[in-house]
Amino acid sequence: MKSFTYNALPARVIFGSDTLPQIAQEIKNLGCTKALVLTTPQQIPEGELVLKLIGPELGAGIYSEATMHTPTDITEKAVARAQELKADCVISVGGGSTTGLGKAIALRTGLKQIAVPTTYAGSEASATPIIGETSGSVKKTQKTMKVLPNVIVYDVKLSLTLPPRMTLTSGVNAVAHAVEALYSTDSNPIIDGLALQGITAIARALPQIMHSPPDSESLFSARSDALFGAWACGTCLGAVGMSLHHKICHTLGGTFNLPHADTHTVILPHAMAYNAPYAKETMKQIVSALKDAGLAAESAPGAVWDLVKSLDGPMSLRELGMREEDLDKAADIASGNPYPNPAPLERDKLKKLLQDAWNGIRPE
Template sequence: MQSFIYKSAPTRVIFGSGTVSQLAAEMELLSVRRALFLSTPEQAGDAEAIAATVGDRDIGIYSNATMHTPVEVTDDAMTTVTACNADVVVAIGGGSTIGLSKAIALRTDLPQIVLPTSYAGSEMTAIIGQTEGGRKTTQTTPRVQPEVVIYDVDLTMSLPPAMAGTSGINAIAHAVEALYAQDRNPVISLMAEEAVRALAEALPRIVADPGAVDPRGGALYGAWLCGMCLGSTGAALHHKICHVLGGSFGMPHAETHTVMLPHVTAYNAPAAPEAMASLSRALGSPDPARALFDLAGAVGARRSLRELGLTLDAAVEAGRLTFENAYWNPRPLDAEALESMMRRAWAGEPPKP
């Protein structure tokens, strides 16, 4: 029998098609009227279109959200928050925009409404990662847990298939680590297995038929479950090493997770047999690490750190930095094994235990 503690996330979730139309009503429920909309520069048009649906509740748009949530970008955004006298932030986008929303909430305690346009999953967590001086740090605090998340499959239809693939595998990483997390529990394990199944089924179908709604809906459903996993359990080697690669070496977030996930899964496989059994069922393969590597290939993702622009020396250094930071992992960290893993990930070789 497994002993465990389970706590449900307090976020209100609205899921479906056309649900963006409920934004104004959700603002009414929160008793807020002065919304600052957030986006990346690329999604500024989407933010403007959605802001127009709430009438005089729209007081401004800040469209410079940046990957890995640099502190200097948050400093800049805070001038707009103050100037607008916002009483709620509305984030439209993926991990970069959600990260900025959380950083603002951390400083101001303003409520957040999030409309995800990717499969990042961070919208369902009380975790925030910020980068300062080339180093990414994370913390968990209820101050950054969004109050409302509106999942609208229509907002994901324009996500290019290649980006959908890496964003989806990034989401799968949350579920994989939840299956062997130190604080795992049966409820989250069920969610994690279902999440991996849903995304692994949906992502190749999105690539094959980008305009089909059902696969997009299946992927968004799986991403929501992955976000629940991320918000309910602790991280281990995979997320730690990706934070090092992102914060210290400027590597792209979802693409880096996509490259590293098969290799870290293989590293931890000998120490996490129950997790591997769940992944085998979800992926339909006796070798989950190889199945994840093949899934990345099936969605057309790059499968090596070299293709993402990292040098071999930097990949080895990232492994060393990860080894130096003590934290729990199902398989104890071994410097030599980590270096071998990083060399394979850099070269794009299939994963090995």
Template sequence: MQPFEYNPNPGRVVFGSGSIKKLPDEIKRLNKSKPLLLSTPQQADQVKALEPILKDGSIAPAGLFSEATMHTPTHVTEKALQYTRECGADCVVSFGGGSTIGLGKAISIRTGLEHVCVPTTYAGSEMTPILGETAEGRKTTKSDPKILPGTVIYDVDFTMTLPEGLSATSGVNAIAHAVEALYARNTNPVINLMALEGTKALAESLPIIVNKPHDVDARSKAQYGAWLCGMCLGSVGMSLHHKLCHTLGGSFNLPHAETHTIVLPHAIAYNSPKIPETMQRLADVLPESHGDAIRGLNVLLTKLKVKRGLKEYGMKEEDVDKAADIAVSNPYWNPREIEKEPLRETIRRCWAGEEAKADL
């Protein structure tokens, strides 16, 4: 066996239907009493459902900031920080997906406030010490153990109304975390177990959710898979897939989960010549792969009825060259050398919505 290093994630997880009722106790456990609630504008009404739960536990929310948005733009963070100071919050509770949790991380790392997450999607951001922020059209990421939320409450009840389409793309986004962890430079056996188990759970549950969105067992299985995949993202380095998605999302204002969904099979196809063992292990946990991981991913995306082209989200064909230039401008580790022309063709295929194939 190859030598490795493993650093366990110190975050606390509370998992199960109805676990939101434990939120007051979790805040008290941190010796806090005035949480700032965070959400997107679309979830402002839903997050208000936490207020009576908190009050029943003798916790009075300091306020609600409901302007979280994708890619965590710094101007929104500055506005949220001012509100945090004005309302006198002593901790932050993020309710939602990656956009809201990203804002919670941005506030927490700047202020030192404890951060509690209530995820309502499968994005996995709540399990990572990584913060991606956008300023002046460029998305940058930083990693710091202090960014990792301290407590995460996984209550499947809050995922039951997640639209089928967003469930699908959010879940594939989670799978992407696990897939890149399998061939990360600093991967290890524990993370590999989590990555394969998380991918399997999501690949099996997401098609059920798309056709039966109120299936509680499938929703619970997907949330379990998302937790494991998020652990992978938070524990080892990422490569081409995540670099491409950050470039595309931050530079062209493309939706986060949808971009990850489109890019994943193409990024894996690009790297496939250099990761044969990973490709086999991935094929083994993808239904209907017939021993071919790229086929398995293509079949999964077909079953999930998701859009396959970035052009469907507003990316222009002339942006392909710009995206390739940005993607190669900052060197980063990847199992296959980053070559501009094959990478440009990979991005073009993502733009056009073609099926992935390993021929570059």
């Protein structure tokens, strides 16, 4: 057993079905009295449901302008709204856009947070002290305990109507956290175990979700597996450092405004292939986890690519709207600042990675 250091994150997690009614008590447990509910414009109904459950005595109102990549101008408007309503906590209902906004508000105000995820992995996984914000065309991330949610409430029922494409891309987004945790410079056996559980749970669940009849018991079971996998993978993201894959995705999202989860889905197998020669043991572990999920897997990068293709997911940066002439700029940014990664960061090789991802070529 190798030596390691592990810092556990002090977050309260509530997982199950029909857990939403517990939020009112969780607000009181935090010593709070007025909660501002955060959503995107598309998820106002879910926010209104939460507001109804906590009642007028605990609900301050809704701010529904959360958006992708957590732009700082949106955050400033949300902070002003929270102060106007005298809110003493926020409830983030949704995916990464909403969770990121809740974290950004907490960073500036110190307000306590309750996160209610409705996807499997957003811009900032709920169970992490990591926040990424975009100002202008630059997205920057930081790690600080100021943004770690105090409570995370997972309710499987909220994920039952998640659209198929978002189901797939947010699930692969979650898998990316686990993959990079396994070859992180500060990896440890506790997080390695969670990472492999998360990969297996999501890889097993995604095909079942796509192929199960609506309202079936098998669909509910698969949704439960996927949501557990999302938590496991998100915990990995918060506990150890990330590498090349996340750097590229933040570059493509912040600078070129590509959709976050879709970008993760396209880039992951290519980033894995780039690192594979320098992370052979990790790739063997991933292959084993994918086989445990019932997938045919010989090469870890190829198996992830095959899974996405078999479920009609996005396969290229080109289809996400990336211009081929911008690949050089993306390679420059991704190689511009050193960061830990198994394989050496070489600008020409990074350009090839991006070119392959733009073309949608299957990695070996």
